[in-house]
Amino acid sequence: MNTVRFENPIKVARRESFDGLEVPQLNEEEVGTVCDTLMARAEEYFSREKGAFAKVVALNKRWLDPEFPFRKQALEIIPRVSGFSKEMIETFGFYPFAWTFPHPPPKKAMPKLKPYYDGYMKSIGTERVRKLHPRLLTRVMFGNVVGFDAIVMLHGIVAGCPQIVKVASGQPIFPFIYANSMEAMDPELRATIFLTYWKGGNTRIEDKVFSRSDVIDVWGANETIADVKRRVIPMKHDPVIIENPHRIGMAFISKKYRTKRVADLVALDIACWSGMACFCVKNVFVEGTPAQAKLFGKKVAAAIEKYTRAFGTMLSPQSGVEMLRMKEGYEKLEFEGKDVTTLTPARGIRWLVAVDGRPLDGLKATTPLAPMCVVQPVENIDDAIANVASQPEIRPFLEEASVAMPQPDLLPLAEKMFDAGFMNVKTAGSVAFSKEWEPHGGMFYLYTATRHDNLRWVCVDTNDIDKDLEKNAARISPLA
């Protein structure tokens, strides 16, 4: 196999190889030079070029063209490197490239849930605005999804600041291919971004980089973030740390919506990105009896089987073991005669649905990074939310709530979900298809590097849930 080498406009001495694909590896001694050069180039570029953001939006549109050479290259290389199938990347990964960000995010706090485009928006907390003019933004990148790793580069471009991006070892290549497409469009804009690999937790490099950075955007395990914070907080220049820790999604399904169509949509929220994204649903609460929840669970399982066949499953060895533990743990309960049903494929553990009909107890956040969920019956959705809310220890993990419920119930229940700690309340089948006005993780992409307001922004992604359910179902109809 021929070696393919990816480069930055600023060259460094060492490279790391991933399956024959070489990417630059920053050395401790090179940090100063790279930062100085990058900052000088960014200052020069952004002081005269005011249309960088529009250029990137235009570039992203080109990524939607199946014939765009960089897209073709990505679809050839990324499945081999990342393990995600071509279908997975095309369906979910290129989706945000359609965003044009026509409207800026709200500039003032919205303490009450108010209509916002075709949904609702609210801010939680006391507004304390801090405007940032970062000299350097450093991002410790995620490797669990493809595509969004390009979109987050907008943080620095909107702020007009240089960016150092440490790519993830599990998925290091897509940012380079995207950056190459940027270079073909505007080499000087590309020169404001330095992509690199180093082994996560390498304090000698990281401390030097962080000491030059005003904004540090960290994606990863809670331990990784805690480690970065421990080292960065004592630094005198008081950088902003943007935390993107491990999170999970949950689904809440009202009795009227225990249908095959909704089961299909919930299954998509479970199986997208092979269950590895922070928004992927892991726990499903269904209004009804244990028998009704079991029936719904079977429909979800049938749909997950369909999706995992279409999009593939990517299990790391660790996730495989976690799935085995989960399977054997729930099967043990089942064999003991408890009201538990474990559903998996006849062979292997590509996916798993456990229907746990026992009364709600302390919730175990079911976290294997795989297409799996635990379905639990509840008398009403209020009970399920109250159960989640009663466990403050799981609050930091809550991301999206995928819902199917009558429109009149939506806003009152959404308020309770926000109080419990959820970020966005989304129509079932849409966790992987955010609307471009939605915040992510309580923040807006366009403000991440320039404006901190101490608020947690949350939203309901619909003002007509039945219409959006229909729309979401139509999006996946080719697989139905």
Next chain:
Amino acid sequence: MSDFKTKMNASLKKQFETFDIYKKICGKCGISTSKDIERAVESADWAALPAISDRLFKRSAGFFAKLKYNVPGLWHVSSSTSGDPSYVWRTEQDEKIILEAYLSCYRKPKQMMDLALGFAPGIGMLEGMSRRFDLGDGTKVKMQTILPTIAAESSTKKNIEMIKVAAGPPGPRPALEINTKELIAGLSKAAAENLAILFGASVIFIDQVLRSGAPLPNAKDVYIITGGGGWDGSKGAMQAKPIDRAAFVENACKILGIPKQEADKRIWDNYGVTEKAFSCIGHWDSGRKDYIYSTDNLQPESKVIALDLQTGELVKSGRGIIRIISPHGNEGAATAVMQESDEINVVSTNQDGSVKEFMNIKRIPMKNIDGVETADKIGCAGHLGNVEIK
């Protein structure tokens, strides 16, 4: 159908018809009648045969009594490295088969050793330890490791126990020590009389001898057969540092005078499991720096397969979870197809996709859904106190 398949079919059908749990497991694998089993066996689709997880035989799971045939026998119990031993009901015939399995392995390096140095608790000690696992219901309990110990003794002309209880006040977990005097005497005798001498059983004990720095007489015809795990440093209640296999072999050659070029013929490791009548021996491979376990001519006839966790398909090369399939030694319990919580690296396969050679056995750490981690290790030897070398 071949004899193996006919017996396998009968064994699995009996298991299917007797045990509700197995019937449920079969249902989950798309097998709902005994005819389905027959079809899977007939087509030699080994990956399709529903397996019982070794976890179901753990005391904590509470199922071991539900996986027992109603026949005369006794409980075989594992060494409880995890603190959660396996219990498997075994008949007299099962025990004979297990004994044969170990014996056939121990005879692979050399048909009969002149002298064996047993670095493991002796049978008397193990019988005493077995009583700790008594269920209090009138049934008899035996540590399964007694059988490989008997097999080891049967494959040597003379056996010397190297492990003894250290002198001192009695306690709940007596300290053990190595019988250094006997060790030197045995090695001297082997050197003087040109005897084939075997260092057997616990890698933790043998490694401590090798690393003690004590000069040892060099015999000419030395073999090492370790077994029962312990490479990660834990065995029963014994705790030591993890043992690097290559360093162990290098040290053994140096201290015991084994020529390096003969290490592959003289240094072996045995892989056995409590839940299945199964034993498989592996020789050191200097090139791969690991033991290579061969399934050729296994006694009793068994198939070893490795499955991809995700797809459930047979692994032809690389890592997979191990399953052991055999119609033999299942009179007492539902053990015809066992899935062990061990991952192996498949080196080569047979024509039917079963594993021919494998290496790099690793225990899969298991955690129940309540989040309580069981630091489960490969294990079937002593549950005793600290080891001391004097």
